[in-house]
Amino acid sequence: MQFNKYLPSLSLLVFLAVWQGAASTLHSNNTLPAPYTVAIVFWQAVVSGQLPYHLGMTLMRLVVSFSISMLLGCAIGIVLGRNKALNAFFDHWLVIFLNVPALVTIILCYVWFGLVESAAILAVVINKLPNVIVTIREGTRALDTDLMDMARCYHFSKTKTLRHVILPQLQPFLMGATRSGLALIWKIILVVELLGRSNGMGYQLHLFFQMFDVASILAYTIAFVAVIQLIELLILKPLDKQALRWRR
Amino acid sequence: MTDVHITIANKTYAGAAQPTIADFHLSLRANEFVCLVGSSGCGKTTLLNCLSGLDNQYDGEIQVGQQHSAPKIGYIFQNPRLLPWRTVRENIELVLEPHQSPELINPLLDIMQLTQVQHEYPERLSVGMNRRVAIIRAFAVNPDLLLMDEPFVSLDPPTARDVRSLLLQLWQQRPHTVLFVTHDLREAIALADRLIFLAAAPMRVISDIVVPIARTQRHDEAAIEQFRQQLINNHPDIKQLL
Numbered sequence: 001m002q003f004n005k006y007l008p009s010l011s012l013l014v015f016l017a018v019w020q021g022a023a024s025t026l027h028s029n030n031t032l033p034a035p036y037t038v039a040i041v042f043w044q045a046v047v048s049g050q051l052p053y054h055l056g057m058t059l060m061r062l063v064v065s066f067s068i069s070m071l072l073g074c075a076i077g078i079v080l081g082r083n084k085a086l087n088a089f090f091d092h093w094l095v096i097f098l099n100v101p102a103l104v105t106i107i108l109c110y111v112w113f114g115l116v117e118s119a120a121i122l123a124v125v126i127n128k129l130p131n132v133i134v135t136i137r138e139g140t141r142a143l144d145t146d147l148m149d150m151a152r153c154y155h156f157s158k159t160k161t162l163r164h165v166i167l168p169q170l171q172p173f174l175m176g177a178t179r180s181g182l183a184l185i186w187k188i189i190l191v192v193e194l195l196g197r198s199n200g201m202g203y204q205l206h207l208f209f210q211m212f213d214v215a216s217i218l219a220y221t222i223a224f225v226a227v228i229q230l231i232e233l234l235i236l237k238p239l240d241k242q243a244l245r246w247r248r
Numbered sequence: 249m250t251d252v253h254i255t256i257a258n259k260t261y262a263g264a265a266q267p268t269i270a271d272f273h274l275s276l277r278a279n280e281f282v283c284l285v286g287s288s289g290c291g292k293t294t295l296l297n298c299l300s301g302l303d304n305q306y307d308g309e310i311q312v313g314q315q316h317s318a319p320k321i322g323y324i325f326q327n328p329r330l331l332p333w334r335t336v337r338e339n340i341e342l343v344l345e346p347h348q349s350p351e352l353i354n355p356l357l358d359i360m361q362l363t364q365v366q367h368e369y370p371e372r373l374s375v376g377m378n379r380r381v382a383i384i385r386a387f388a389v390n391p392d393l394l395l396m397d398e399p400f401v402s403l404d405p406p407t408a409r410d411v412r413s414l415l416l417q418l419w420q421q422r423p424h425t426v427l428f429v430t431h432d433l434r435e436a437i438a439l440a441d442r443l444i445f446l447a448a449a450p451m452r453v454i455s456d457i458v459v460p461i462a463r464t465q466r467h468d469e470a471a472i473e474q475f476r477q478q479l480i481n482n483h484p485d486i487k488q489l490l
Contacts (some may be wrong), residue, residue, distance in 0.1 A: 146325070146327065146329050147329060147331065149302050149329075150323075150325065150329040152301075152302060153300050153301065153302055153321060153323045154323075154342075154343040154385075154389065156342070156343075160342065164331060164334060164342055165331065168331070168333040243333075245369075246332055246333045246334075246369040246370075246371065247332075247371065
């Protein structure tokens with residue numbers, strides 16, 4: 001049983017070993033550099049300040065576009081979930097926006113608003129927003145009418161109802177939207193940066209691609225994955241635990 | 249004081265062929281404990297929803313006291329309807345009005361024997377305890393009218409008896425005008441000053457009977473049973489309800 005504790009570290013080691021093995025067999029430091037080479041490149045990029053700067057820019061865009069999409073998406077989702085007429089009217093809009101390819105919205109935003117930061121953020125928000133709306137709308141439809149009646153009967157104000165009755169019930173849906181949102185937004189931001197920004201991870205990866213610098217691409221990818229893992233571990237997991245403390 | 253006068257001329261659900269409630273009149277004196285006794289499905293919950301303001305789609309008038317503002321209603325539902333993600337104490341504090349001090353919950357918790365568990369979450373407590381929390385919540389708003397919709401229906405008999413006696417204890421210390429709905433005649437006799445028997449489809453009053461048993465005798469099951477027999481013998485019209 002003690003052994004299980006070490007399984008995650010062991011699996012990580014095996015992963016590195018497979019990587020090292022593949023790199024040695026291929027014998028080509030350009031196509032697949034060894035973990036050691038990537039580590040050196042990673043360290044140099046950190047020390048030079050390049051990686052923190054570009055990662056920081058991408059993170060900034062992530063935080064801004066994620067916050068806007070979640071806030072707007074929750075508000076619209078709750079309204080649509082509680083109002084049948086509005087929902088019937090906007091349902092088709094949602095379907096359209098859900099199915100417009102990310103690349104199309106990105107290109108259109110840049111064409112219409114120029115290669116500026118706000119256009120980049122807008123493009124990401126437009127891509128994420130429909131997902132949040134749909135998730136929160138489903139959650140709102142499943143709200144417990146008994147508890148809503150109780151709140152009405154005891155004259156709960158709107159904010160009190162939202163905070164104590166509605167949001168706790170939406171918690172699983174919010175966490176779902178957050179997790180799928182982070183994964184989606186990362187990927188879209190990279191494309192946005194690649195097409196129209198002069199900093200950020202996407203811009204850097206584009207440069208490395210032009211120079212066939214696989215080691216740098218891998219180094220940036222690792223930084224990327226690590227940050228997402230940290231967000232999950234330091235923010236999302238504790239939020240989960242906090243929200244579910246009342247369960248039996 | 250808060251006398252309550254209820255008139256519901258007509259309450260028909262959309263699409264229903266006949267009214268659920270028709271020509272219904274009922275008056276309650278201040279601090280009177282009245283039990284509505286009727287078969288399940290006869291419209292008792294509909295009536296309570298009209299009284300509580302949850303349902304406004306009816307013809308009639310409900311007058312609680314002399315005031316013109318909306319009356320304060322305490323509603324104890326069939327299920328406790330507590331917020332599972334809030335502790336016992338938070339559930340009660342949430343219904344308080346801004347001018348009410350949270351301190352006033354303490355004596356209520358004491359009477360209902362919940363002081364020990366006030367910081368627990370409802371799902372960690374027994375069903376009987378959850379009912380008691382719902383009772384405190386309704387009393388905490390100091391309501392003009394307390395509505396109770398078969399609050400003990402899903403409890404096992406000993407637990408129901410315990411919670412019932414705690415409810416009476418609380419009500420005697422803090423008298424309120426109570427409308428209590430049940431289909432259990434023994435329960436009604438044990439609790440009420442007055443019994444209102446209801447016929448179904450549409451719901452209307454068929455009998456209005458004062459319970460003559462002294463408050464101090466209400467725990468005596470023999471006295472309750474004796475009055476029940478007497479009711480059945482003297483009132484053939486309510487026999488079908490029993």
